[in-house]
Amino acid sequence: MTRQPYPPARRDDVVDELHGTSVPDPYRWLEDSDDPVTKEWLEAQESLFAAEVKALPGRERFRERIAELLKSGSVGAPVWRGGRHFFMRRTPEQEHAVLYTVDPDGTERALLDPMRLDPTGLTTLDAWQPDKEGRLLAYQISVGGDEESNLYVMDVATGTRVEGPIDRCRYSPVAWLPGGEAFYYVRRLPATEVPQGEEQFHRRVYLHRVGVSTEDDVMIFGHGMEKTNYYGVAVSRDGRWLQISASRGTAPRNDLWVADLHASAHEAPELVVVQEGVDAQTGLHFGRDGLLYVFTDRDAPRSRICVTDPATPQVEHWRDLIPQDPEAVLSDFAILDDLDRPVMLVGWTRHAISEISVHDLRSGERIGSVPTPGLGTIGGISERPEGGHEAWFGYTDNTTPPTIQRYDARTGETTLWAASPGAVEVPPVTAEQVVYRSADGTDVRMLIISKPGTEGPRPTILYGYGGFGISMTPGYSASILTWVEAGGVYAIAQLRGGGERGEDWHRAGMLAHKQNVFDDLHAAAEHLIATGVTAPDRLAISGGSNGGLLVGAALTQRPDLYAAVVCSAPLLDMVRYEQFGLGATWNVEYGSAEKPEEFAWLWSYSPYHHVREGVPYPATMFTVFQSDTRVHPLHAWKMCAALQHAQAADRPILLRNEAETGHGARAVSKTVELAADQLAFLARHTGLTG
Missing domain, CATH: 3.40.50.1820 (Alpha/Beta hydrolase fold, catalytic domain)
Incomplete structure (x- = not known):
């Protein structure tokens, strides 16, 4: 040549x-x-x-x-809120996946199609989060691959935009309060308030009330902390517990706080330290049974699940429920409690191959396993927020386009819930x-x-x-x-x-x-x-x-x-x-x-x-x-x-x-x-x- x-x-x-x-x-x-x-x-x-x-x-x-081969399309796991569920799907001819909802009467509707927002294909849907009742949807979009997300709020029933854009929301979690009137989120400070060259940093956690100017948003957390911090924020299903995490950049460790929103104002939550200055990663899940489930690699590099009372979230009160495995890495869990014997489904990767075990929710005893389609990758396990006996998880392997599987804890069976729509x-x-x-x-x-x-x-x-x-x-x-x-x-x-x-x-x-x-x-x-x-x-x-x-x-x-x-x-x-x-x-x-x-x-x-x-x-x-x-x-x-x-x-x-x-x-x-x-x-x- x-x-x-x-x-x-x-x-x-x-x-x-x-x-x-x-x-x-x-x-x-x-x-x-x-x-x-x-x-x-x-x-x-x-x-x-x-x-x-x-x-x-x-x-x-x-x-x-x-x-x-890409005409296989793709499909994502359902997110259940109220009587609706939401999911992503890309059909064979589509340039981007589309966000759909299925209404309580079973009607399926496209909520967000990036190509309808921008026929050039340059607009991407970066993140989305429905409120706890499934009536409002917060979503983030960016243009041209810059990932500089703008946040909007949509009325799900009508598809109309009711809020936004809220800028500087790159990588922002959205934590809705019950009723859909307000949410916590993460936003960078304006460029005029930070040193030149640091515009991508200096994040803060805010409380935003829908329909109110962002100028009135209340800064909840982050003032005076490390400029490269990323923040996580979540609110329990019942709206009582707020958790905030902070990680310096992509460090494999986080500080973690919780607040009882029944005992302190939404605008001024009284945060209690769960861990601070500890070289470990920890996350919290507030169970429907009133207990706090702790997912952590603290003293367990392949991770473990502990349980405690939300009022005493510190490490000295943790009790091992699912201990560290000698070989497999613990990756995910879900709780199914509409059963005579409530269970926890626990996702693992063993030499990079996924598996799911079934455990008694009270003792942690392993009582079974979830059938999976093959030796592949499981992408997250989800359940209905209000509880139930069903769980959903994504599955793929080297020759299988993404599918969504449904597990029924009453029968112990796994069935195909949704397949990628294209035949290849x-x-x-x-x-x-x-x-x-x-x-x-x-x-x-x-x-x-x-x-x-x-x-x-x-x-x-x-x-x-x-x-x-x-x-x-x-x-x-x-x-x-x-x-x-x-x-x-x-x-x-x-x-x-x-x-x-x-x-x-x-x-x-x-x-x-x-x-x-x-x-x-x-x-x-x-x-x-x-x-x-x-x-x-x-x-x-x-x-x-x-x-x-x-x-x-x-x-x-x-x-x-x-x-x-x-x-x-x-x-x-x-x-x-x-x-x-x-x-x-x-x-x-x-x-x-x-x-x-x-x-x-x-x-x-x-x-x-x-x-x-x-x-x-x-x-x-x-x-x-x-x-x-x-x-x-x-x-x-x-x-x-x-x-x-x-x-x-x-x-x-x-x-x-x-x-x-x-x-x-x-x-x-x-x-x-x-x-x-x-x-x-x-x-x-x-x-x-x-």
């Missing part, structure tokens, strides 16, 4: 001195997205990418097949979970998905994430199925830093231990090669966000091990990451360059700073999104320029820079285009021709 020359990118003599270390940053000018020089460079990169990707064989075939022909695949050994001797698991009957070294994509306690569990993926159907192998490594084995597994891959994550990926690659699944010239790696950091570090640490890389929405300049997007909320995961010891951790692997001239690097595609307000695309821009300058091999370094798209939700057609480009690029550089 005749390749165009890379767009010229000047290398400036910019060097910072940090804790006695010289830190070069030759492409700092690319941090300014408004600079005409940066815009010119991006336009040139776009032209280069368009020329390269146009010549990739199989791109149209990948696009068609991914689109076909899913290709046959085999999935095998293997165990391999990392550099320090730690056993790590990996799921290997392949086409039945294929043998010998095959083009393989190795995917990983390894951060923030997020687990890699089986799920329906049009991209994976398309790649495997074409003859490739797709491997998903359950790296340290994730949550597959609980909080200890997470912490083994964060802060000073981040190198463990990269070592786990390298060891996964070596295992795939040693067992004949693939070969170095047929092996690609892929990751996004924190997974983009993963593959960025991997390609600089072991460029010999990988033939191709897709690096999406990545963090790559780990010295300056805190200064952009939501970076300051992640120093609890990575560390801060402002502290000498933590700077040393970051400097040891920061991908941008480990690019070396004259090294034959893998073929690399960076995919970034211009409206990404979480991870600024400057990371990929700077790394792309550095790799294009340093590359000693005849393998391309490309930048796919997408406008009006952000880090999270997107229209289906945009997902198809992105996935097709990624697979076609990886196929070209791993030899996949099927």
Whole structure:
């Protein structure tokens, strides 16, 4: 393939001195997205990418097949309020999922369709919460992928908007008080009240009364606290108990308070400390039986459920109900109490495979299990707020589009409640979970998905994430199925830093231990090669966000091990990451360059700073999104320029820079285009021709 020359990118003599270390940053000018020089460079990169990707064989075939498999659509679990329930569904031809309600008489209605709000497809529904009676709905929408949610309130019966927009509500929980007259929510302070550059932080908890100006909202909590705090807020079903949690950024710990709203005013709740300054995560559920159920990883890294009286919520009063399992991670629970013997359903993940056990609600004794459709992933267990004998949960696996299952505790049976609406022909695949050994001797698991009957070294994509306690569990993926159907192998490594084995597994891959994550990926690659699944010239790696950091570090640490890389929405300049997007909320995961010891951790692997001239690097595609307000695309821009300058091999370094798209939700057609480009690029550089 005749390749165009890379767009010229000047290398400036910019060097910072940090804790006695010289830190070069030759492409700092690319941090300014408004600079005409940066815009010119991006336009040139776009032209280069368009020329390269146009010549990739199989791109149209990948696009068609991914689109076909995405016609499965999707469906979400029901949320019951009063006589109604609410759920999300996307039909085969829809760009976005639509929020529906089913009225007490059984009539189904579409409440919120993002395409009706905005036919361009750029508007996304970020969150929604009906009030306790199902009469009003709070919902949040944003435009162009920026996730800058505006909050609105709708009258469910008529579909009319009765409130909003309320701005600065990104990631805001909504906790309704009974009657639908007011709710607690989280909102950032106005930009005029915070230091420049900190507009994304400084959240506060407010009480808002429907129909009253937000200027009259009462600040309930958050004044004088850490600027990067995230807050959770919830009100018990009966309206008596308020709980507020605070986490510094994405730290795996929270402070927690409760207030009795029957004994103090809604505008001035008298908060009682449940835990404060404790290195653990805890959440509360106020039962219909008057007891307080505590979900916590305090002294239990795989989590446990305790019970106490709401009037004495502190740890010294907790009684273990469901103790920590020696192997499985406790993930969720629901209470079914319209039974002669009330029960608790408890969700677990065991080596990333979901299961649900049934326990006596009073003693915690295990008395059974919930039948599930297979060895896959269960997405949350829900019940009716007023109680009952039924529960609903989502289910998916490698070949099953999302379904909603209904469990009846009276019969012990699980039945299909709702399936994804589209009929698709899913290709046959085999999935095998293997165990391999990392550099320090730690056993790590990996799921290997392949086409039945294929043998010998095959083009393989190795995917990983390894951060923030997020687990890699089986799920329906049009991209994976398309790649495997074409003859490739797709491997998903359950790296340290994730949550597959609980909080200890997470912490083994964060802060000073981040190198463990990269070592786990390298060891996964070596295992795939040693067992004949693939070969170095047929092996690609892929990751996004924190997974983009993963593959960025991997390609600089072991460029010999990988033939191709897709690096999406990545963090790559780990010295300056805190200064952009939501970076300051992640120093609890990575560390801060402002502290000498933590700077040393970051400097040891920061991908941008480990690019070396004259090294034959893998073929690399960076995919970034211009409206990404979480991870600024400057990371990929700077790394792309550095790799294009340093590359000693005849393998391309490309930048796919997408406008009006952000880090999270997107229209289906945009997902198809992105996935097709990624697979076609990886196929070209791993030899996949099927």
